[in-house]
Structures are given as structure tokens and as C-alpha cells.
Amino acid sequence: MQRPVRVLVAKVGLDGHDRGAKVIATALRDAGMEVIYTGLRQTPEMVVQAALQEDVDAIGVSILSGAHNTIFPKLLTLMKQEGMNDVLLTGGGIIPNEDIEELTKIGVGKLFTPGTNTQDIADYIKDWVQKNRSF
Amino acid sequence: MAENKFITDSGIVINNLYQPDSSNTNNELPGEFPYTRGVQPDMYRGKLWTMRQYAGFSTAEESNKRYKYLLANGTMGLSVAFDLPTQIGYDSDHVMSEGEVGKVGVAIDSLRDIETLFDGINLQDITTSMTINATASTLLSFYIALAKKQGADIKKISGTIQNDILKEYAARGTYIYPPKPSMRIITDIFEYCSNEVPKWNTISISGYHIREAGSTAVQEIAFTLANAKAYSEAAIAKGLDINVFGQRLSFFFNAHNNFFEEIAKFRAARRMWAKMAKDLGATNPKAMMLRFHTQTGGSTLTAQQAENNIARVTLQALAAVMGGTQSLHTNGFDEALNLPTEAAARTALRTQQIIAFESGVVDTVDPMGGSYFVEELTNQVEAQAWKYIEKIDAMGGSVSAIEEGYMQNEIATASYKYQKDIENSEKVIVGVNKFAVKEEVAPPSFRINDSIRIEQTEKLNKLKAERNNSLVQANIESLEQAAKDGRNVMPHIIEAVENLATLGEIADTFRGVFGEYKA
Incomplete structure (x- = not known):
């Protein structure tokens, strides 16, 4: 029997808007996942360390402050350094489409914008993990 | 099933019809205790609300241009948005500031930035509201220092600092220090201003962000008033007179979608604060009057079919005006996508001007007063809000309730329910879960370049050298x-x-x- 999908929901940078992060965390739990929420003001380093310690399948980052073009690439670099090839980096917030395209190109997973159904996010994470989990 | 559709987000059941009875008759007068019908006897006939558009982004130079544009278009007071490093006490060159400088507001590191921000604007002639909390004491100091440099009499300058740290722990997130020393800095500001800057509104006790974080209308005013009580008690404990500092307390609420519940909320909040201030020992009527700023609900804006937001903003703004607001910010219709463009900011301001000058709703005081429905709803919102306040009092007040995570949990539960209701289509969001169309999301028409951190860093280096x-x-x-x-x-x-x-x-x-x- 496979263990449940484990997800780290993270707020990175100085952004204090955590309504979305909390809603997603609860929705993913309701969808049967194990969810760890980091709380506010994490650095990319703290997030990657927590992801390693908690042995998660996915990291979901919520950003509404406009700092996404700084934070996602940093996270990706750190994850590569740690060899976390079977961990999904996904997220959401107020992120313009053209930025989403650029971030996806460099290897960030799907990024979700306001108005997304939480079930769609849960399904996306489950599918990804099923295809990419290395154990 | 059908009856479920007639319940507000706060859980208030709406009846088919309201008829006159003893509980929904209102013989109060505006301008008189408990001010349910308004804080002025003549309300907007005497003076319109202040049309105060919140703006700020990038560098002080860029924001200064937007302020001059807004002033030229009829905005009546400034409202400054600061970037997150400024709000959390980091200079632009700090490592934590990377990626955040100038993004959600203007970057301010020193008095020189404030001089640039208000270049060509005489501080004695305008009022300025600053959305600043953990670092409010510093931003107010910058402002006072600039006013002095301009030759203004600081006894005459006026404006508002948000300075409401309790809701930062509960809902907004830009805290720095623990609650106790934070409360002490706040009461220092109360004390200093009552002597030196007597016209300054030293706090704007805010339900806005509590609502944005997902609370109901009832929770919004309940938690805000509980916080107001905590600040007042802290000031009284410091030996300050509520009849003095009480006159400089102001409030800030959200205008959300449910039109009548919002109007009832504003009326109930006024009545409740009047009673609360009186119980705290206020005898001066001015210390019992709840004066408030309103902003339309940012989280109600949709990225889908963004022009629909103009209609939402209009309804929300109308509720604020019919609820008797003292000042108002209307959101730009494009704000689910990016910071408002100049054109969107102008339409938002025009919306207020249309309400003020074309609709006729300003011609009489409290036009909803005496409506069986609105009076009853006002009573119910009030009754439910007192229940929350009693609960918080039993926990030892707002500071303890926040430390225990009570407000945060209540808000998170309400916001999850709201989301689920949308996803189950129990709540309709036009253009999102009903009447949706396939559409190309427009590329952002307004963005902030990361290079401004370098600009700010150069300014800081120069400042430290000079x-x-x-x-x-x-x-x-x-x-x-x-x-x-x-x-x-x-x-x-x-x-x-x-x-x-x-x-x-x-x-x-x-x-x-x-x-x-x-x-």
C-alpha cells in the first residue's frame, strides 16, 4: 500500500496573504493528502530544508506579492542542488500569464491563478506524483 | 434546499418579507448617540466623504507622479501604499527585500524618499493616509520631519496611520515585534500625537483585512471592535484620557458583495462602538463616534471577465455610502490581474463621483433608516457581533485571543466554507462558476521592474556616505x-x-x- 501524497504548502518572502495557502492546505487534506503548512516569511532555503525533512512529494508555494520571478527560480536551483528530482514544485497567486509561461519553461510545474477550483489542484498533484514518484 | 439560499455569509436568515414591529422601528437621530444613523446630523449634505484612492508602487518618483495625477482628477486625499520591506522594517538593500522592492507599494528607506514622494505637495493643505503598521512610528516620523522642513505647523497637519498591529497577527501578516512591545509603541504614538500632532488620526482599526482574509461581515466588525477595546484599554492603562485619544481613533472596513448586510454592518458598528466607548469611560461625544474609511473588497474581484468588476465595485461603493462612510477607496477593475493602470484607477474614482454627483443617494441622511429589513438586519448583525466579543472578553481580550489563534481559526474556517460554497455552486460568482466564457487572459498592462532595488540601494549608499x-x-x-x-x-x-x-x-x-x- 502506497503512503498518502505529502505536500508542503509554503509562503515565501514577505507576503502576508495566507488566505489562499490555508484554503489549499485544507482542501488538499480533504482530498486525502498529508499537508504541512510552513507559515509566513520563509526563505527558499528554509522551504527546501523543510521539504527534505518532511520527505514531501510536492511543494506548493503561494505568492501574491509579485516576487514570483525571484522566488521560483531560487527554489528550483536549490531543489536541483539537493537532487530532489521526484519532487513537484507548483504554486499559485497573482501571477501574470507571461510569467507563468517563462517559469514553466525553466521547470516549475503548473501555477494556478485566482478562480481555480481546489479539486483541480488536488487532481494535478495526485497525477503528477503517481507518474513521477521514485518509490 | 431553497431556504438555504436566503442565508447571508454571516449565517443570518433572510425572511421573505419584513413588516413593522417594535424591534425594527428606529427613533434615533443622526449625529446623536449611539450614531447608528450617522455621525453627523447632515451627513453628505454638509460634506461629502473623502474620495481617497490608495496608491503607491515602485520608487517615490513614480508614486509622486500617480498622486499628482489622482489629485488633478479630483481625489481629495492621498493614501500611500508601501512595499513589503518598508512595512516589515527592512531597507531595500536587505537580503529579505530581494524581489519585493516597490512591488505592492512604494519603497521608502529614508527621509529623502519621503521628500521625493511628496515633492510639490504641501502637507498642510492635504490629508494623507498611510497603510503602515509595524513601522508606523517611523513613517509618521518621516512625515512630521518633512512637514517641519516644509514650514508647516505640525499642530495643523492631518492624516491617518493605520498602526493597527493586532489585525496583522490575526489576518494581514506584516508584524515585526511581539504583541506587548508593539502595543507599547502604539500607545507611545497616541501619547505623542495628543500633545504634538493633535489632528492626526493615530490609528485606523481595521476590519478590512480580516474580511479579505475570509471572515464574515459579523466577524469583521466583532474582531475589529474587540481590537479597538484592547487598544483603548492599553491607552487607559498608560494614563491616557479616552476623551482625548478617543477622538483620534478611526476605523477601516471592507465593502463586500451582500448589499444590505454591508449597510447593516456599518450601522451596527457605529452603534456598538458608541456603547463600547461609553462603557470604557468616554463622555465626550466625539470619542464615541465611529468614523471610518471603506475600501471595496479586493478579494471579490475576478480575473475572469475583469470588466464585470466595475459593476461589483459600484455596488460595494454604494453600500459604503449608504452606510455612512467618511472616506472611500474604490478598487480598479484590473486588480485581480495586476496593480491598477492609470485608466482603471480613473474609472474607480469616477465611480465614486457618479455616486456622489449623479445618483442622488447623498441628498438625505441614512436613506435606509426605517427600512424594516435594514433595521432588523442591523439589530441581528449587532447581536451576533456582541456574542463574539463576549467570547473574546472571556479569553482575556484580543491579545490573548490572537495569541491562542482564536481569530485566525475562525477566519480560516469561514474562508474555507466560502471557497467550498463557490466550488459547490451554492454561491454564484458571475463569470467564474456561472456565465463563464472561454477567454484569453490579457497580458499584464502594468508591472514593476526588479531593477528599482538597485536604484534604491544606490540611494542608500549615497545617503550613508553623505x-x-x-x-x-x-x-x-x-x-x-x-x-x-x-x-x-x-x-x-x-x-x-x-x-x-x-x-x-x-x-x-x-x-x-x-x-x-x-x-
Whole structure:
């Protein structure tokens, strides 16, 4: 029997808007996942360390402050350094489409914008993990 | 099933019809205790609300241009948005500021930035509201220092600092220090301003962000008033007179979608604060009047079919006006996508002007007064809000309730329910879960370049090379001592910023003395 999908929901940078992060965390739990929420003001380093310690399948980052073009690439670099090839980096917030395209190109997973159904996010994470989990 | 559709988000059941009975008759008068019908006897016939559009982004130079544009278009007061590093006490060159400088507001590091921000604007002639909390004492000091430089009489300048730290722990997130020292800085500001800057509104106790974080209308006013009580009690404990500082307390609420519940909310909040202030010992009517700013609900804006937001903003703004607001910000219709463009900001301002000058709703006081429905709804919102306040009182007040996570949990539960209701289509969001169309999302028409952090860093390097560093060092040491000794910190901050100490240096001094709050 496979263990449940484990997800780290993270707020990175100085952004204090955590309504979305909390809603997603609860929705993913309701969808049967194990969810760890980091709380506010994490650095990319703290997030990657927590992801390693908690042995998660996915990291979901919520950003509404406009700092996404700084934070996602940093996270990706750190994850590569740690060899976390079977961990999904996904997220959401107020992120313009053209930025989403650029971030996806460099290897960030799907990024979700306001108005997304939480079930769609849960399904996306489950599918990804099923295809990419290395154990 | 059908009856479920007639319940507000706060859980108030709406009847098919309201008829006159003893509970929904209102014989109160506006301008008289408990001010349910308004704080002025003539309301907008005497003076319209202040049309105050919140703006700020990028550098002080860029924001200054937007302010001049807004003033030229009929905005009546300024409202400054600061970037997150400024709000959390980091200079632009700090490592934590990377990626955040100038993004959600203007970057301010020193008095020089404030001089640029208000270039060509006479501080004695306008009122300025600043959305600033953990670092409010520093931003107010910058403002006072600039007013003095302009030759203004600081006894005459007026404006508002948000300065409401409790809702930062509960809902908004830009705290720095633990609650106790934060409350002490706030009461220092109350004390300093009541003597030196008597027309300044020293706090804007905010339900806006509590609502944005997902609370109901009832929770919004309940938690806000519970916080107001906590600030008042802290000030009274410091020996301040509620009849003096009470006149300078202001409030800030959200205008959300449910039109009548929102109007009822504003009326109930006024009545409740009047009673609460009286119980706290206020005898001066001005200390019992709840004066408030309103902003339309940012989280109600949709990225889908963004023009629909103009209609949402109009309804929300109308509720605020019919609820008797003293000032109002209307959101740009494009704000689910990006910061508002100049054109969107103008339409938002025009919306207020159409309500003020075309609709006729300003011609009489409290036009909803005496409506069986609105009076009954006002009573119900009030009754439910008191229940929350009693619960919070039983926990030992707002500070304890927040430390225990009570408000945060209540808000999170309400916001999850709201989301689920949308996803189950129990709640309709036009253009999102009903009447949706396939559409190309427009590319952002307005974005902030990351290079402004470099610009700000260069300014900081120049400042540190040009100022008298030993003088700044001495000022910082005396500030540190005052913080430790419990003396009022305000005169020390003002002196330090006049000598070009930076925002980050002041915040670091307090961090050293008070420590940092970890949620």
C-alpha cells in the first residue's frame, strides 16, 4: 500500500496573504493528502530544508506579492542542488500569464491563478506524483 | 434546499418579507448617540466623504507622479501604499527585500524618499493616509520631519496611520515585534500625537483585512471592535484620557458583495462602538463616534471577465455610502490581474463621483433608516457581533485571543466554507462558476521592474556616505535607551530620521530590544 501524497504548502518572502495557502492546505487534506503548512516569511532555503525533512512529494508555494520571478527560480536551483528530482514544485497567486509561461519553461510545474477550483489542484498533484514518484 | 439560499455569509436568515414591529422601528437621530444613523446630523449634505484612492508602487518618483495625477482628477486625499520591506522594517538593500522592492507599494528607506514622494505637495493643505503598521512610528516620523522642513505647523497637519498591529497577527501578516512591545509603541504614538500632532488620526482599526482574509461581515466588525477595546484599554492603562485619544481613533472596513448586510454592518458598528466607548469611560461625544474609511473588497474581484468588476465595485461603493462612510477607496477593475493602470484607477474614482454627483443617494441622511429589513438586519448583525466579543472578553481580550489563534481559526474556517460554497455552486460568482466564457487572459498592462532595488540601494549608499554617521549612531543609541527604559520613543525616532537614519536602522534597534514575533 502506497503512503498518502505529502505536500508542503509554503509562503515565501514577505507576503502576508495566507488566505489562499490555508484554503489549499485544507482542501488538499480533504482530498486525502498529508499537508504541512510552513507559515509566513520563509526563505527558499528554509522551504527546501523543510521539504527534505518532511520527505514531501510536492511543494506548493503561494505568492501574491509579485516576487514570483525571484522566488521560483531560487527554489528550483536549490531543489536541483539537493537532487530532489521526484519532487513537484507548483504554486499559485497573482501571477501574470507571461510569467507563468517563462517559469514553466525553466521547470516549475503548473501555477494556478485566482478562480481555480481546489479539486483541480488536488487532481494535478495526485497525477503528477503517481507518474513521477521514485518509490 | 431553497431556504438555504436566503442565508447571508454571516449565517443570518433572510425572511421573505419584513413588516413593522417594535424591534425594527428606529427613533434615533443622526449625529446623536449611539450614531447608528450617522455621525453627523447632515451627513453628505454638509460634506461629502473623502474620495481617497490608495496608491503607491515602485520608487517615490513614480508614486509622486500617480498622486499628482489622482489629485488633478479630483481625489481629495492621498493614501500611500508601501512595499513589503518598508512595512516589515527592512531597507531595500536587505537580503529579505530581494524581489519585493516597490512591488505592492512604494519603497521608502529614508527621509529623502519621503521628500521625493511628496515633492510639490504641501502637507498642510492635504490629508494623507498611510497603510503602515509595524513601522508606523517611523513613517509618521518621516512625515512630521518633512512637514517641519516644509514650514508647516505640525499642530495643523492631518492624516491617518493605520498602526493597527493586532489585525496583522490575526489576518494581514506584516508584524515585526511581539504583541506587548508593539502595543507599547502604539500607545507611545497616541501619547505623542495628543500633545504634538493633535489632528492626526493615530490609528485606523481595521476590519478590512480580516474580511479579505475570509471572515464574515459579523466577524469583521466583532474582531475589529474587540481590537479597538484592547487598544483603548492599553491607552487607559498608560494614563491616557479616552476623551482625548478617543477622538483620534478611526476605523477601516471592507465593502463586500451582500448589499444590505454591508449597510447593516456599518450601522451596527457605529452603534456598538458608541456603547463600547461609553462603557470604557468616554463622555465626550466625539470619542464615541465611529468614523471610518471603506475600501471595496479586493478579494471579490475576478480575473475572469475583469470588466464585470466595475459593476461589483459600484455596488460595494454604494453600500459604503449608504452606510455612512467618511472616506472611500474604490478598487480598479484590473486588480485581480495586476496593480491598477492609470485608466482603471480613473474609472474607480469616477465611480465614486457618479455616486456622489449623479445618483442622488447623498441628498438625505441614512436613506435606509426605517427600512424594516435594514433595521432588523442591523439589530441581528449587532447581536451576533456582541456574542463574539463576549467570547473574546472571556479569553482575556484580543491579545490573548490572537495569541491562542482564536481569530485566525475562525477566519480560516469561514474562508474555507466560502471557497467550498463557490466550488459547490451554492454561491454564484458571475463569470467564474456561472456565465463563464472561454477567454484569453490579457497580458499584464502594468508591472514593476526588479531593477528599482538597485536604484534604491544606490540611494542608500549615497545617503550613508553623505550623512553625519556619528550623529546617527548617537541618535540610535538614545532611541535604544528610551525603548529599554519605557520612555516615549517618538521624539527619538523623529530626531534620528531628521539626521537621515534609515527605516531599517530604526527597526533593527527595536528588534534588538524587543525581539521578533514568530507565528
